[in-house]
Amino acid sequence: MTPQTNQKAKPRGLKGVNYKWIALSNTTLGVLMASINGNIILISLPAIFNGMGMNPLSPDGASYMLWMLMGFSVVTATLLVSFGRISDIFGRVKLYNLGFAIFTISSILLFFTPGTGATGIGIMIVFRILQGIGSGFLFSNSTAIITDAFSANERGTAMGINQIFAVGGTLLGLILGGVLSAVDWRLVFLVSVPFGLLGTIWAYLKLKEQSKPDKTQKIDWLGNGVFAVGLTALLLALTYGIMPYGASNMGWSNPWVIAGIVGGLALLVAFCFIETRVKMPMFHLQLFRIRSFAFGNISLFLSSIARGGLQFMLIIWLQGIWLPLHGFSFESTPLWAGIYMLPMTAGFFVMGPLSGRLSDRYGARFFSTGGMVLTVIGFILLNTLPSNFGYGIFAFILVILGIGMGMFAAPNTMAIMNSVPPAQRGVTAGMRATFQNTGSALSMTLYFAILIVGLASKLPPILGNSLMSAGVPAAAAEKIAQMPPTGALFAAFLGYNPMGSLLGPDVLASLPAATQTTLLGNTFFPNAIAPAVMSSLHLAFYVSAVISAVAAVASFLRGKRYVHGEDNGTPAPAPKAAVSGDAAK
CATH class of the missing domain: 1.10.287 (Helix Hairpins)
Structure with missing residues (x-):
């Protein structure tokens, strides 16, 4: 079954010039809310587990923590393509509205999560998965709704505004998580409810289908x-x-x-x-014959692998090492980690809409490729920093990474969405978001593995020697040094000093007061783990630089600007050729 082009339906009761901004503002609110909630957990996990009365460093706690971190993204990534295809059949706006409602209801349920301990965390994970389902509807339809509402020479600007809030929301979530969890951990889930209620009602009243749903299609x-x-x-x-x-x-x-x-x-x-x-497939694989579509998604997938775990790595660095060494209490590091990462947001906020607007005129190739080149430079520069760096150069590197992200995101999204027939925009938005979310999930797995392998080989001797030098008996020091590397990793990630629980009351009581103060203070644990953690982070940054370089090459190979249905230098292809003809140039 070949893709069929649907005719645009004129928005009812609205002027097109006004409607496009309504569509952009509502979908931007949706992706902002979803992206904030995707990352707000990164910072607020210590407060959540403490509030639920569960130790995140216990064997069971570590498993639950991973589910809290990755369950949302796994579910979202899995459902995006299916939701996009269903939206093409039954209506993008209708299912986008459903996503807003599901997301809002699940946020309310998370706020009122009953129980404590493993039972309470388990219920919370179920609600997070439900929230991920709502997020899937939002992400799979937002870019398609924007593409429907804007003309081809305005989509880059619109995508730039939308993407700036999507990526900016991930960074804003870090700050909100730190601020709200310091007051009450349940507030991290309540914060999205007012916006969700507003967005649900607003979308239901104002958003209209711009392309006629093709109900003759069957679900695969x-x-x-x-x-x-x-x-x-x-x-x-x-x-x-x-x-x-x-x-x-x-x-x-x-x-x-x-x-x-x-x-x-x-x-x-x-x-x-x-x-x-199959006669009516869920996704037309022939779309990969479109050069702009294929290489746009390849570069997106690679960039997501390279950068998806960046915030996670920087949080470990800041919360586990840098902030405690600079006098911040372990309890306050989640909030300050988010604040100190703001320069990345600033770089993205400046370059995101600007590159989107310029790409409307000049195409995505230069901006997306240049963005990935800047990302390579940023990762290499991170490897020049010591564990206890000067903040000025760190902030400068974050700005470079933010500018690189901004240059890549909007032009790449615009190029992908421009390259496909209107009838395929829903499933295309879902596929694009699937590549992005799957790449981010793979990135987290990759960097977890790199850090754990590095800590397993380097941490025991370093930690053991540090403990004995501080006055801990050799037997106790050797036992503590054999702590699972995941325990040290999660302690650094959570901004938590585990020395008190690792030593135990009996060993602590046998030590002089000055030794106890040293072991339980701000500097012992960060200094003890810094060599092993930094060795792993450097490897991770080099891997990210290499993957980003490959993504830059893939982005360059996308070819010249291509918009489906327009005269791109050759006669417009017929519907059947829309996935293979001029697009392959």
Whole structure:
């Protein structure tokens, strides 16, 4: 079945010039709310686990913490393509509105989560997954709604504004998480409710379908099911692969992890085969014959892997090492970590809309490629810093990374959405968001693995020697030095000094008061873990630089500006050729 172009439906009761700004502002509110909630957990986890009466560094606590961190993104990434395709059939605005409502209801449920301990955290994870479902509807339709509402020579500007709030929301979530969790951890979930209620009502009253839903299409249940199960199995297996298994520091030898990776990849391959055989596929794989579409998504996927774990790594660096060494209490580091990362937001806020507007005229190639080159430079510069750096140069590097992100995001999104037929915009938005979210989830897994491997080999001797030098008996020091690397990693990530619980009351009582003060103070644990953590971070930054360089090459290979249906230097292709003709130039 070839893609069919739908005719635009004139918005009812609204002038087109006004409607496009209504569509942009509402969808921007939606992605802002979803992106804030995606990252607000990064900073507020210590307060949440403390409020629920659960130790995040216990074996069970670590598993629950990973689910709180990654469950939202795994569910969202899995459902985006399916939701995009369903939206093309039943209406993008209708299902976007549904996403707003689901997200708002789940936020209210999270605020009122009953129970404590493992039971309470388990219920919260279920509500977070429900929130991820709502987020999937928002992300899979927002860019398609914007593309429908704006002309081709205005989409870059609109995408720039939308993307600035999408990425800016991830950074804003860090600050809000720190501020609100310091007052009451439940507020981190309540903050989105007023915006969700406003957005739901506003979307229902004002947003109108701009392209007629094609209800003659049938849902590809087999393709949807195989894709969802395959991607879920793969992402869950990769998540559990970084958890301890038996005597091993990581779970890559776990039979269930191996089965999930092999089975997930096999199902995704089967999905590609199914989509070439069914009459009405969930996703038209022929779209990958469009050069701008294919290389735009490849560069997006690679950039998401390179940068998806950046905030996580910087938080570990700031909360676990730099902030305590500069006199900040461990309890206050979550808030200040978000504040000290604001220069990245500033760089993105300046360059995001500017590059989007310029790409309307000159195309995405230069801006997206240049953005990835700046990202490479930023990662290399991070490797020049010591663990206890001067903040001025750190802030400068964050600005470079923010500018690079801003130069890439909006032009790349605009180029992808411009390259496909109108009837395929919903599923295209879903596929684009799937590449982005899957890349981010893979990035988290990759950097967790790099850090855990590095800590497992380097931390025990360094920590043991530091403890003995501080006056801890050799037997106790050696035992503590063998702590699971995930414990040290999560302690650094949470801005938490674990020395009190690791030493125990008996060992602490046997030590002089001055030694106790040293061990429980702000500087001992950061200095003890810094060499091992920085060695792993440097490797992670180099890996990110290499992946970003490959993404820059892929972005350059997208070719010249291409807009489906316009005269791009050759006659406009017929619907069947819309996925293979002039677009391949």
